[in-house]
Amino acid sequence: MKILIAEHAGFCFGVKRAIEIAYEELGKGKKTKLYTLGEIIHNPQVVKDLAKRGVEVLEEKDLYKLSKGDRLIIRSHGISKKLYNFLEQKGVEVIDVTCPFVKKVQNIVEEYYKKGYDIVIVGDKNHPEVIGVNGWCDDKAYIVNSVEEAENLPFFERLCAVSQTTLIEKHWEEILQVLRRKAKEFVYFNTICDATQKRQEAADALSKKVDVMFVIGGKHSSNTQKLRKICEKNCKNTYHIESADEIMEEMIKEHEVIGITAGASTPDYVIDEVINKIKSIKGEG
Ligand code: SF4
Incomplete structure (x- = not known):
């Protein structure tokens, strides 16, 4: 194993x-x-x-x-x-x-809003980060999270787009293509944070190589949910778990190569507990 x-x-x-x-x-x-x-x-x-x-x-x-x-x-x-x-x-x-990366998004939004631009935030309108960022342009931002929602936007004189820090790069690129056609003058800032990108790329690469993939993180954590989605595409035996307690023997008994990734809110000790649980089920603990 x-x-x-x-x-x-x-x-x-x-x-x-x-x-x-x-x-x-x-x-x-x-x-x-x-x-x-x-x-x-x-x-x-x-x-x-x-x-x-x-x-x-x-x-x-x-x-x-x-x-x-x-x-x-x-x-x-x-x-x-x-x-x-x-x-x-x-x-x-x-x-x-x-987070300084979130602060940066807030500053961009405030600056361009003051300059008279309409603001588009690409992300989840219910996520606290997006709600907070919107609060730097008097809650007037247009918040879109799909190509369809972007298509439905009106045409703007001057538009500034930013992204939620935990967005998937490809998702941002797709929506950006639409936004480009939606304004006379368009500025955009890819404010996806490095940490998110690196986690997503690493999860993508690893889930292609394993039989089972565990994604550890809070069930409500959006960055963990995104990691799960990425892994599911590559590995059908992907499990989103919060702790080692959720690992059952049948999830791993037939499999030899087991991958682990964890969302940005998962402490190292939780990752260690998961490793120990897998080893103990496999009789290698
Ligand atoms: S994922 Fe972490 S580093 Fe990136 S913006 Fe959020 S809190 Fe900051």
Whole structure:
């Protein structure tokens, strides 16, 4: 039996940084309450561990509960400009771990919106990152996630397009072809982040070589779901799992080459647990 790990897998730079800063903040031993806006990463184990240490998850609709001096961690997905202003007015101490790659998208959108461009965000309109980015152009962006949606856009004088950082490159390229025809003056920024691209390429390459492919990551994590989709195309025995507990003997018993990749919110120890579980089922642990 052979276990192969994708060349790029697990925590990306932005998530690693966010978690480190969160734990650093806990280590300061401050008395004021610490919150995160939404779950800091799409990983139930990490969220549970933070909860045990007194970190509470707040949804946006509950932000009114915050008092002056409370501390709030803004996760790597970022937030809208409006929300920063609201938190400032409330006197909340903001610990901002917005990923620099997401910050870059927000800055582009703000800059071109101010210059008078209409904005198109290519991505999932329900994803917190996209919702946050839209908040840098007064929530006026057109958000499209398919060629069809792009076709249905009106014709613009001046248009600026950006991408959700976790988009699949090919998907962006296809939609871009349509957007090019939709404006007199068109500027675009491929803001897909390197980490995503590298994970996707590595997952694609590995899933072509294996009998079974495990994609580890939160079931709601969009970057993990995208990895699953890529792997499924190459390997029919692809399983999206959150932890080693989900691996059943029948998934691997007939197979010799087992591949593993992991979404950007998956800590290394979860990957190690999966490796150990596979080895123990195969009697090699
Ligand atoms: S996937 Fe990329 S953009 Fe998103 S948090 Fe990680 S490094 Fe940042």
